[in-house]
Amino acid sequence: MKVYVTRMIPQSGINKLKAKGYEVDINPSDKVLSRKELIKALKKKQYDAVLCLLTDKIDKEIFDAVPTAKIFANYAVGYDNINLNDAKEKNVMITNTPGVLTETVAEHTFALMLAISHRVAEADKFTKAGKYKGWAPMLLLGTDLSHKTLGIVGLGRIGSRVAYHGVKGFDMKVIYYDVKRNEDFEREFGAEFKENVGDLLKEADYVSIHVPLLDSTRHLINRQRLSIMKPSAYLINTSRGSVINEADLAEALKNKIIKGAALDVFEKEPELTKGLEKLDNVILTPHIASATEETRSKMSEMAADNIIPALENQTPPNLVKIS
Ligand code: GLV
Ligand code: GLV
Numbered sequence: 001m002k003v004y005v006t007r008m009i010p011q012s013g014i015n016k017l018k019a020k021g022y023e024v025d026i027n028p029s030d031k032v033l034s035r036k037e038l039i040k041a042l043k044k045k046q047y048d049a050v051l052c053l054l055t056d057k058i059d060k061e062i063f064d065a066v067p068t069a070k071i072f073a074n075y076a077v078g079y080d081n082i083n084l085n086d087a088k089e090k091n092v093m094i095t096n097t098p099g100v101l102t103e104t105v106a107e108h109t110f111a112l113m114l115a116i117s118h119r120v121a122e123a124d125k126f127t128k129a130g131k132y133k134g135w136a137p138m139l140l141l142g143t144d145l146s147h148k149t150l151g152i153v154g155l156g157r158i159g160s161r162v163a164y165h166g167v168k169g170f171d172m173k174v175i176y177y178d179v180k181r182n183e184d185f186e187r188e189f190g191a192e193f194k195e196n197v198g199d200l201l202k203e204a205d206y207v208s209i210h211v212p213l214l215d216s217t218r219h220l221i222n223r224q225r226l227s228i229m230k231p232s233a234y235l236i237n238t239s240r241g242s243v244i245n246e247a248d249l250a251e252a253l254k255n256k257i258i259k260g261a262a263l264d265v266f267e268k269e270p271e272l273t274k275g276l277e278k279l280d281n282v283i284l285t286p287h288i289a290s291a292t293e294e295t296r297s298k299m300s301e302m303a304a305d306n307i308i309p310a311l312e313n314q315t316p317p318n319l320v321k322i323s
Contacts, residue, residue: 004042004066005051006033010293013300020308022048032056042066049307052082055269057194059083063090071310073303076156077101077290080213082220084322094320095144095306097312099157100298101290106161107291109208109238110169116234116283118142143259144233145170151204152176153197153220154211154239155185163206165190175200201229206236213240223248226257234260238289241266246273253279258272264289 005026008163019022025045028032032055033041034245039062042050046068052058054076063069063086071093074082079096087094121143123248150166154158166172167189174191177200181193183196195202198222201207205227210219221235221244229235235258237244246267247277252258253276262280266272269287277284288297306316 001048002045002065003307005046006038006056007053008043009051009053009303010297010300012297013302013304016232016304017307022311034273035061038062039065042069044236049309050072050152051303051307054078054081055123057081058087060086060090063087063092068156071095071307073301073306073310073316078212080240084320093310093316094156094322095303095310095316096319096320097299097302098318099294101295102157102161103290104295105238106165107159107262108285109158109162110165110235111147111192112207112236112238112264112283112285113206113234116236116260116262117145118244122280135143145172145206146169147173148205149173149175149203151194151200151207153200153207153209154178155180155182156210156212158238159168159208159316160185161212162210163191166206167191169213172206172263175203187206198225198228201225204233205230207247209239209243211239213242217243219243220244221245221249223251226252229258230257231256233258234262236262238264241269246276249273250279253281258282305323 001022003022003024005024010028014024026040040054047066048068049071050066050069051073053080058072068090073095075097077096079094082094084094119140123140126141126207152163152174155176163174166174175187175194176191177194177197185191195246227278228250236255249261250273255262262283263286265287306318310316
């Protein structure tokens with residue numbers, strides 16, 4: 001069996017594939033392959049499986065380059081980089097890596113929420129620049145998170161874990177919006193369901209986005225929706241950049257329509273909307289919410305654990321169901 005891996009990932013999953021006796025070829029350059037390069041690499045051998053990343057756009061043309069592949073195992077929980085209809089048409093299995101990154105992404109979400117509230121990035125820049133000349137009562141005043149209202153958009157695994165931290169760690173009140181209501185969650189966390197996203201946006205002090213990128217969630221947050229948020233509110237995004245209209249957000253931050261934002265994901269990664277980098281009321285991290293040593297290794301193993309059964313004619317545990 002032959003497996004192609006589109007970029008170096010932690011070794012643990014690669015070792016699992018090799019232990020099976022599979023031939024594993026890895027993109028030797030530590031960069032995203034262009035479409036042309038990827039197609040060329042896939043055509044080299046009759047690969048049985050491909051381990052791909054969220055930075056690879058996977059569609060019919062890619063599947064056609066490697067007709068022997070039964071599975072594309074995405075090294076991510078999100079799989080908006082893959083055209084599922086094309087996968088279905090070509091009879092290719094798609095898998096993802098849910099669960100193992102939930103705690104890590106929720107931690108990063110809180111790192112961002114705390115950092116923007118307590119102005120950690122600004123304060124770090126200030127201190128390192130030698131500007132700290134002595135304690136001052138009005139220096140870099142921030143905002144408390146405790147007892148505020150946390151609005152969760154998308155109550156999946158990650159959204160629920162963020163809510164957990166908010167309630168257990170900071171006595172926050174949780175409101176949430178999702179396509180599905182979850183009454184058990186409401187009881188457990190004293191949370192309140194909002195039937196539409198606008199009702200949540202009006203009320204939340206912190207809005208944290210945890211939906212997958214779908215046609216129905218693209219630009220869910222736009223100029224109109226930003227305008228109904230509180231001027232004191234913060235927006236956090238660790239899901240996918242395109243859930244927010246980034247130009248609208250940059251404009252809203254510049255004009256103080258909302259107080260601040262913290263973003264780990266962007267509409268046209270790795271590019272940023274111009275002007276965002278100049279603003280003090282936004283914190284930007286380079287899509288690292290799942291990037292801990294522990295979690296990235298687990299994701300590597302999980303991708304391998306999806307590929308192995310697929311190549312043994314069994315159903316992989318994290319098969320994406322395509323309707
Ligand atoms: C990262 O963004 C992922 O979807 O795993
Ligand atoms: C993703 O893992 C989610 O369900 O939030």
